[in-house]
Amino acid sequence: MMSLRRYTSFLLLLLKKEKEKESRQSLGWLVMESRRLLNGVAGGVDEDLRGNEDGHQLLTPWASSVASGYTLLRDPHHNKGLAFPEKERDAHYLRGLLPPAVMSQELQEKKIMNMLRQYKVPLHIYMAMMDLQERNERLFYKLLIDNVEELLPIVYTPTVGEACQKYGSIFRRPQGLYISLKEKGKILEVLKNWPERNIQVIVVTDGERILGLGDLGCQGMGIPVGKLSLYTALGGLRPSACLPITIDVGTNNKDLLKDEFYIGLRQNRATGQEYAELLEEFMFAVKQNYGEKVLIQFEDFANHNAFELLAKYSNTHLVFNDDIQGTASVVLAGLIAALKLVGGKLSDQKFLFLGAGEAGTGIAELIALEMSKQTKTSIEETRKKIWLVDSKGLIIASRKETLQHFKKPWAHEHEPMRTLLDAVKAIKPTVLIGSSGVGKTFTKQVVEAMASFNKKPIILALSNPTSQSECTAEEAYTWSEGRAIFASGSPFNPVEYNGKTYVPGQANNAYIFPGLGLGLIISGAIRVKDDMLLAASEALAAQVATENFEKGLIYPPFSNIRKISAHIAANVAAKAYELGLASRLPRPKDLVEYAESCMYNPVYRTYR
Ligand SMILES: O=C([O-])CC(=O)C(=O)O
Numbered sequence: 001m002m003s004l005r006r007y008t009s010f011l012l013l014l015l016k017k018e019k020e021k022e023s024r025q026s027l028g029w030l031v032m033e034s035r036r037l038l039n040g041v042a043g044g045v046d047e048d049l050r051g052n053e054d055g056h057q058l059l060t061p062w063a064s065s066v067a068s069g070y071t072l073l074r075d076p077h078h079n080k081g082l083a084f085p086e087k088e089r090d091a092h093y094l095r096g097l098l099p100p101a102v103m104s105q106e107l108q109e110k111k112i113m114n115m116l117r118q119y120k121v122p123l124h125i126y127m128a129m130m131d132l133q134e135r136n137e138r139l140f141y142k143l144l145i146d147n148v149e150e151l152l153p154i155v156y157t158p159t160v161g162e163a164c165q166k167y168g169s170i171f172r173r174p175q176g177l178y179i180s181l182k183e184k185g186k187i188l189e190v191l192k193n194w195p196e197r198n199i200q201v202i203v204v205t206d207g208e209r210i211l212g213l214g215d216l217g218c219q220g221m222g223i224p225v226g227k228l229s230l231y232t233a234l235g236g237l238r239p240s241a242c243l244p245i246t247i248d249v250g251t252n253n254k255d256l257l258k259d260e261f262y263i264g265l266r267q268n269r270a271t272g273q274e275y276a277e278l279l280e281e282f283m284f285a286v287k288q289n290y291g292e293k294v295l296i297q298f299e300d301f302a303n304h305n306a307f308e309l310l311a312k313y314s315n316t317h318l319v320f321n322d323d324i325q326g327t328a329s330v331v332l333a334g335l336i337a338a339l340k341l342v343g344g345k346l347s348d349q350k351f352l353f354l355g356a357g358e359a360g361t362g363i364a365e366l367i368a369l370e371m372s373k374q375t376k377t378s379i380e381e382t383r384k385k386i387w388l389v390d391s392k393g394l395i396i397a398s399r400k401e402t403l404q405h406f407k408k409p410w411a412h413e414h415e416p417m418r419t420l421l422d423a424v425k426a427i428k429p430t431v432l433i434g435s436s437g438v439g440k441t442f443t444k445q446v447v448e449a450m451a452s453f454n455k456k457p458i459i460l461a462l463s464n465p466t467s468q469s470e471c472t473a474e475e476a477y478t479w480s481e482g483r484a485i486f487a488s489g490s491p492f493n494p495v496e497y498n499g500k501t502y503v504p505g506q507a508n509n510a511y512i513f514p515g516l517g518l519g520l521i522i523s524g525a526i527r528v529k530d531d532m533l534l535a536a537s538e539a540l541a542a543q544v545a546t547e548n549f550e551k552g553l554i555y556p557p558f559s560n561i562r563k564i565s566a567h568i569a570a571n572v573a574a575k576a577y578e579l580g581l582a583s584r585l586p587r588p589k590d591l592v593e594y595a596e597s598c599m600y601n602p603v604y605r606t607y608r
């Protein structure tokens with residue numbers, strides 16, 4: 001087969017020979033089409049834009065090979081709209097295809113932000129953002145990075161939840177790969193249909209537990225798409241290195257099955273062997289196609305599959321489950337930071353969870369691990385400080401026989417407690433964490449009880465989206481008379497109470513996964529280990545500044561997230577090297593600087 005260099009020279013030679021504009025335009029098309037062919041050979045024609053193989057962006061501010069004319073305006077990776085300067089309009093056959101004005105990227109950004117701010121309905125802003133991503137990728141990321149606090153609630157929780165619920169109706173163009181039961185036996189071929197070759201991160205869901213909204217089947221695709229846009233905006237992974245995937249094995253959501261606009265398989269979920277075989281084929285096709293350093297993030301699988309998949313593939317693949325491990329890492333970081341406000345050590349605290357699924361047991365386990373490291377006692381011992389409540393009440397030893405395996409480590413000796421309120425009163429926790437996906441469960445009595453025996457009760461309402469939050473920020477502050485240290489999974493606005501402003505933090509895994517992923521990629525890690533999650537937590541907690549603590553915050557603002565991600569990435573990479581799991585050698589000396597230098601920058605490139 002022809003090498004990439006020779007093939008490009010061949011195309012350039014053709015270009016020189018072809019004088020006529022028409023044929024040059026069709027050559028532009030040829031370049032685009034040939035990407036598919038070249039994908040089988042190397043990374044595609046515009047390596048300048050994509051960076052080299054280990055994800056390190058080449059520092060050239062220009063790209064030499066792009067399509068021209070109309071095709072260029074229709075290519076979201078390279079289109080700049082009105083920002084094409086005169087020279088490029090000539091060189092790339094754009095004359096007449098654009099109105100005469102030339103705008104800077106900053107002015108384009110201002111124009112679109114002005115437009116977005118006119119919309120009253122968040123879902124409309126979401127749709128406008130998705131259109132922008134499809135039209136002009138660099139402008140999309142510039143907006144998202146520069147206006148992260150304003151746009152995060154749109155492309156991510158809570159609006160992304162509503163988008164998934166209505167995904168069939170708002171669906172325009174596919175933004176990721178759909179692998180359904182129909183593709184069984186052909187998954188490797190399906191992966192090869194994706195136009196990008198150098199994939200570094202895959203976020204995959206089967207749509208069975210989308211946020212706290214339940215089974216949304218194939219429409220869960222909004223989640224991998226949203227998470228991966230944060231990988232780029234918050235963690236600096238190149239957009240072309242990110243691949244959203246939805247595995248469609250059917251849905252048990254009756255409303256969706258009846259919905260004429262539903263985009264997925266119209267059948268009940270496949271389970272058991274049929275499910276396991278599809279997932280097995282998928283996992284090994286990914287490894288075969290992209291190698292063993294591609295990161296696979298499991299997202300929003302139901303409990304019964306999430307734990308099993310993680311256990312099954314964590315020794316053969318570079319995988320982590322964001323809902324189990326990412327959420328755990330962000331909560332642990334918040335707790336480490338909260339100790340500066342409440343005083344004492346982590347092991348002085350007593351924890352009570354409402355929800356014993358992926359998030360609840362994942363967080364509980366990471367806290368127990370950290371306490372066991374700090375106090376040099378066994379994890380069996382530190383687990384005893386942690387209590388969980390599920391839909392049947394407090395998890396206790398007498399229930400052990402009937403418990404799912406991931407709940408068993410939390411079954412301690414205690415008399416039965418049916419309700420959360422009874423459990424709060426009996427256990428007297430210092431930290432209350434909601435992770436059940438069920439909203440409005442931290443009632444006035446529950447919060448008041450927490451405030452009755454804690455000077456500063458730590459209350460984390462983690463369930464998403466906002467409609468599923470265990471309580472609102474206002475409720476937490478009012479019912480605790482302004483004493484709660486509160487954070488939630490989805491964002492809440494600041495609250496005025498008794499003349500004081502309280503700013504709630506957002507305990508969301510979006511703080512962790514972009515930096516964690518970046519750290520794994522830049523070190524060439526081949527496995528994810530708990531110590532890397534602890535390293536990520538410590539890095540995040542260290543980024544909370546005195547001025548944040550003064551406002552009662554236990555997380556830093558998202559406006560600094562790229563710097564925070566670089567620190568998380570550096571700590572994770574350092575751990576990967578320490579554990580001997582990093583394949584990128586030699587180890588860069590300054591890992592923070594290296595992480596920053598690898599981060600995608602959405603500023604337009606010049607086309608030669
Ligand atoms: O997506 C989010 O906002 C956090 C998360 O993983 C979930 O709730 O499942």
Ligand SMILES: [Mg+2]
Nearest residue numbers: 211299300323
């Ligand atoms: Mg999730």
